[in-house]
Amino acid sequence: MTVNELATALALTPLCAPEPDRPVTGGYCGDLLSWVMGRAKSGQAWVTIMTNINVAAVAALTDVACVILAEDSKPEESVVEKAKEEGINLFTSPQDSFSLCAGVDRLLRP
Amino acid sequence: MSEALHLHFDVDGENFTSAGEASVQVKKALRQMGCPPEIIRRVSIAMYEGEINMVIHAGGGKADVYMDSRTIRILLADTGPGIADIALAMQEGYSTAPDNIRSLGFGAGMGLPNMKRYTDRMDLQSTVGKGTTITMEIDLPQ
Ligand SMILES: Nc1ncnc2c1ncn2[C@@H]1O[C@H](COP(=O)(O)OP(=O)(O)OP(=O)(O)O)[C@@H](O)[C@H]1O
Ligand SMILES: [Mg+2]
Numbered sequence: 001m002t003v004n005e006l007a008t009a010l011a012l013t014p015l016c017a018p019e020p021d022r023p024v025t026g027g028y029c030g031d032l033l034s035w036v037m038g039r040a041k042s043g044q045a046w047v048t049i050m051t052n053i054n055v056a057a058v059a060a061l062t063d064v065a066c067v068i069l070a071e072d073s074k075p076e077e078s079v080v081e082k083a084k085e086e087g088i089n090l091f092t093s094p095q096d097s098f099s100l101c102a103g104v105d106r107l108l109r110p
Numbered sequence: 111m112s113e114a115l116h117l118h119f120d121v122d123g124e125n126f127t128s129a130g131e132a133s134v135q136v137k138k139a140l141r142q143m144g145c146p147p148e149i150i151r152r153v154s155i156a157m158y159e160g161e162i163n164m165v166i167h168a169g170g171g172k173a174d175v176y177m178d179s180r181t182i183r184i185l186l187a188d189t190g191p192g193i194a195d196i197a198l199a200m201q202e203g204y205s206t207a208p209d210n211i212r213s214l215g216f217g218a219g220m221g222l223p224n225m226k227r228y229t230d231r232m233d234l235q236s237t238v239g240k241g242t243t244i245t246m247e248i249d250l251p252q
Contacts, residue, residue: 032218034162037155038227042147050215054162057130061137061154063147078127086134 001107003066003089006045010103012068012091015075016084022065027104029097033058040064047100051075056082056090065089068104070097115139115177121161121188123170126214132173133158143177149248152228153182156246159221160186166211167191168242182248184229189241196234200226 004020006012025043030036031050040046042063048055051073059067066089069075073092083090093100117139119132137154145153157173164171168190176183193199200222207217226232229246236242 031215032220033215034159034220034224035218037159038220038224042151048215052214053127054130054214054216057134057158060134061130061151061158063151 003045006066006104006107007089007091009107010068010093010095010100012093015069015080015090015092017066017089017091018084018087019089022089024065024104024108026108027101028064029101037062045104047097047104049073049097051079053079053082055079056086056088059083059088059090060086066091068093068100070095070100114179115143115175117175119161119173121164121170121173123165123168126165129162129165130158132161136175139175140177140182146251149182149250153184153248156225156228156232156248157184157186159225160184160244160246162216163221164188164190166207166216171241177250180250180252182250184244184246184248186244186246187241188243192238192240192242193234193236194238196236200234 001024003022006024024045028040028044029047031048040062043065045066046064047068049070069092072094133154136157140150168188171188174185198204202223203219205217205219230249231247233245
């Protein structure tokens, strides 16, 4: 499943999607950045409520397929700019982290 | 051994929004050099954790990345407060990060453990009141 397909299925609002055709291989949920840094894997969809600029750096370095900001978390414009620059797919959703993860799981489960 | 790459960064201790910039630069440089993705991931994550630590705990510092045909070496040096109990600081979950930093998602106490986990060798020297120096090495596949 691609990022674009996942976003459509979960009705995510795109903040920027420079690489919509990236495949999503799994999911990871977490708000403690160095925890995510140590555990999230390349290609996963990362669900978080954090919105500060370091989210863009963590997403770039872990090489996740996309970031989904839960509970309508809204980042500053500079974060979206940074995400664009780094080729990070960034979405927001009114759903909470639990529902989003359940949704990702439902879509990816064979 | 010939040095294929040397990158130097002054890590600004005041500017929290640019924190992580050096690691992203390193990632780009390694990608351009055709480094394997898993190596790039390990190097840039280890470097990011070290860079953020210098910003949060030491008021900034200097970062140098060297690469030759065998190894990528990351050197981080700051003149911050130093670490009194290194063994304690290396434990997962230990953190002295203040609340305003925690609200940004830092302070899990996983930075130093990540640095150790993602590198082949890590050496941490610290003197209270003087500063901290960290050397990390990642071997390249031969
Ligand atoms: N460069 C440094 N100078 C002074 N103290 C440091 C430095 N790096 C780490 N420390 C100390 O070691 C502790 C543990 O560091 P570590 O990176 O593991 O966790 P953290 O930075 O507190 O949280 P996290 O990295 O999970 O966001 C820090 O809280 C701090 O007390
Ligand atoms: Mg840290």
